[in-house]
Amino acid sequence: MSVFAKISNKVLLGINVLVVFFFLLACLAAYISPMDWPILYIFGLAFPFLLLLVFAFLCWWIFIRKQWALISAIAVILGGGAITNFFAFNFKKPFQQEKKAGQIRIVTWNVARFVEMVVNNNKGSQTRYKMLQQIKATNADILCFQEFSSSINPDWYNNIVAVSKGLGYPYFYYSHDWDGDRLFNGSVIFSRFPIVDTGIVRYPRPTLPEALLFVDIKKEKQLFRVYTTHLQSNQFRKEDISKIEALKKAKGNIISNAFYIFTKLRTAIQHRSIQADMMPEILKNSPNPTIFCGDLNDVPNSYTYHTVKGAMQDAFLKKGLGIGRTYNSLSPTLRIDYIFTDHHFEIDQIKRVTTNYSDHYMMVCDLRLAPAAD
Known part of the structure; x- marks a missing residue:
């Protein structure tokens, strides 16, 4: 691996750690009153975009440095509750217009x-x-x-x-x-x-x-x-x-x-x-x-x-x-x-x-x- 590639990967790793930190702050937004920490609300609004970045880094490191993928993987596990509140995981079924009894x-x-x-x-x-x-x-x-x-x-x-x-x-x-x-x-x-x-x-x-x-x-x-x-x-x-x-x-x-x-x-x-x-x-x-x-x-x-x-x-x-x-x-x-x-x-x-x-x-x-x- 070239010196440039090593430096680039370390820079990306630093960015990855920062993104994970902000992502976990966004997950905490649900549990801390904005009367105390209003800045957490901004991270909460950014949650879907931070989640997207976390997954992007996870996929990237799987192919480049598998051990570094653990950083994003752990973040996804820790933020599982926030993810399942944000995204509904169900099979898509057509809405039945006719109401059933009861x-x-x-x-x-x-x-x-x-x-x-x-x-x-x-x-x-x-x-x-x-x-x-x-x-x-x-x-x-x-x-x-x-x-x-x-x-x-x-x-x-x-x-x-x-x-x-x-x-x-x-x-x-x-x-x-x-x-x-x-x-x-x-x-x-x-x-x-x-x-x-x-x-x-x-x-x-x-x-x-x-x-x-x-x-x-x-x-x-x-x-x-x-x-x-x-x-x-x-x-x-x-x-x-x-x-x-x-x-x-x-x-x-x-x-x-x-x-x-x-x-x-x-x-x-x-x-x-x-x-x-x-x-x-x-x-x-x-x-x-x-x-x-x-x-x-x-x-x-x-x-x-x-x-x-x-x-x-x-x-x-x-x-x-x-x-x-x-x-x-x-x-x-x-x-x-x-x-x-x-x-x-x-x-x-x-x-x-x-x-x-x-x-x-x-x-x-x-x-x-x-x-x-x-």
């Missing part, structure tokens, strides 16, 4: 206020109509929507009426704040089964006025509880997106842009951690079998995901395949919308509906509730 079909979707809120016939209103048709086509029993809007102003869309009466969901719970324009925004749960109880938990300041909603639903003789929420978003504006795109292309003032984006991310993730820390106690106290649907605005190897999910089942990991992207901007690695259930439920199938009407993809899942004990 199944409960549930939908979760961040509908982005249905794109257009003012009654008209522009492109946004046409998209809203397509979204309503997409919802109708699912034939779901329960709908959980985040960033839902509705108005009692006749010049604006009343989406409560459009869904409850137009699509046949007579039972719903929508807690909203008066904003002075008779336009209400928040999360909502619609059901074709009777709702026998409802509740809301407000998140504390300094987080935005998001809320955790729940309904107790009666299906025949069985009761179960459905939660939905939308956690603190990163609130990226157009100018923020342009800074991110500039960073991707290594253009502009890299240091200034990176610090600005990190500051915004840090604020959002710390607010989300406050919200997430409330969840375990609330979910644990549910008196009925539990389903959780929501837009957590966080990836599967994050503190938010790890804290909210707890011991519940992730429906996508149970029956999905691949990364399962649900946010259709910025990066193809962003799965931030989830359906979790406790172990009273069996998960039959799940799918994403990858239309670009909203900036999120709809998720549709069929569940079975175990028979109640006599």
